[in-house]
Amino acid sequence: MLSIKGLSKQFKLKHQNVMAVDDVSIDINKGEIYGVIGYSGAGKSTFVRLINRLEDPSSGEVLLNGQDLTKLKQGKLRQERQKIGMIFQHFNLLWSRTVYENIAFPLEIAGTPKQEREDKVNELIDLVGLKGREKSYPSQLSGGQKQRVGIARALANDPGVLLCDEATSALDPETTDDILDLLVDINEKLQLTIILITHEMHVIQKICHRVAVMEQGKVVEQGDVLDVFVKPQAKTTKRFVQQLSPLEHQREHLEQFLNGRDDSQVLKLHFIGGHAKKALISELSKKLDIEVNILQGSISPTQEGAYGTLYVEVNGAPDLIEQAVEYAKGSGVEVEVLKHD
């Protein structure tokens, strides 16, 4: 639906040229929530601005339903922009307008007749849960409410795509969850394609179907959220995944169990989706003559199903331990044998 091909943006500074976005290609399907994650300065904010041409790309194509946005003339571009919603980290509401008037603004731009405008605004106010606050000014709202206005405003012209630029980064964790729930809700209700830029991995984990990891303007890794979580390839991705599992930080606590003996191994098990519910550990200790000692574990829900991590110490004959590893792998669980560093 949205196909980005070889998109680049070069900023010419006085002493050097900076590739803010460097040859990025991503295909996004209709109705998908696609996350782009990166540390600050990775070029993700520039990337999202290239899509609706708030920044003009240096090269590359942005095909929205087959139409290349980078080739459009100003007038046509403005019309297309009306069909691409955008929400921002700092909400960017007009403080001089009420909630109602802010949501009506894009409809005024599109030249929607007054009566239709009224119906649409009221419908949107219901959708984002702001009934009763129509006459409030942004300064009278909390951060979460402001972002709700932002979302309603972005949806006013029935866009096919919603761009979210760090939309939850200025919100506290609880409000972030509320806003993410709202995004999932409208994604399902309206079949809306959402592109979400963030530096917080739990945002990706909670609502995205697929993710691209950006670093220095390049996409270093992309794929299904679950795959990226379980088998992160790039270094940056690994760091992001570690943000989420507090266990990774406590790996030194496992050191005392890594004794180098071959009749005792520490295994890291990844349970994905349906496998997360299996009773693997009790099966292992019943079938094989080994002792399984659970060290620590965690489970995280994602949009594509749950995924769990479990650290266990296995004591027994070396060949039995090997069998146990094979058995676990055979039942669809990812196994990693931890070694002394």
Next chain:
Amino acid sequence: MIDAIFPNVDMDSMWTATYETLYMTVISVIGTFILGILLGLVLFLTTRGNLWQNIYLNSVTAILVNVFRAIPFIILILLLFPFTDFLVGTIRGPNAALPALIIGAAPFYARLVEIALKEVDKGVVEAAKAMGAKSRTIIFKVLLPESMPALISGITVTAIALVSYTAMAGVIGAGGLGDLAYMQGFQRRDFDVVLLSTIFIVVIVFIFQFLGDWISKTIDKR
């Protein structure tokens, strides 16, 4: 009572002068507001990275504004005599003061407008662009409404400067309280006339300041 304190004051001519001062101030404030916002918009929009980025137009406007701001008002009136004569048909009376008042105050106000527009959140302009807004929409529905409290404070400061300007214009025959204070009060040594004129001018300034503050506060929803 008034007769006792201000023996030489003729209240009829006092009121006429007050009316003339108010007339000159109000009309020139309106003219300055419009011309100043136009100039301020040009100054702001033609800067680098803005909607109408145009370094040439920006420099020309900036130089024009600076030159007119540099000319002392009393000299500006003299310089503008031919222009005023052509435009108004006379160089005497309140109407003849208006071109000089507006041309003298508008460049000053234009700089205040420019500062006010710079304070508008760039993100809001970006949001409007992302919605597909035209430049005209961004100017009239984003930039001007969002900077309105600062535009009002700015015109208040300018209006008070304009009250002083009208007094100066009075000295060379525009009428108003300045004229009265100078001609009758100073030339004829009727010092009470100078005093009462001053009181009237101070009251006018206070009223403008109060009105400006009140409007600016009322429309500021931040």
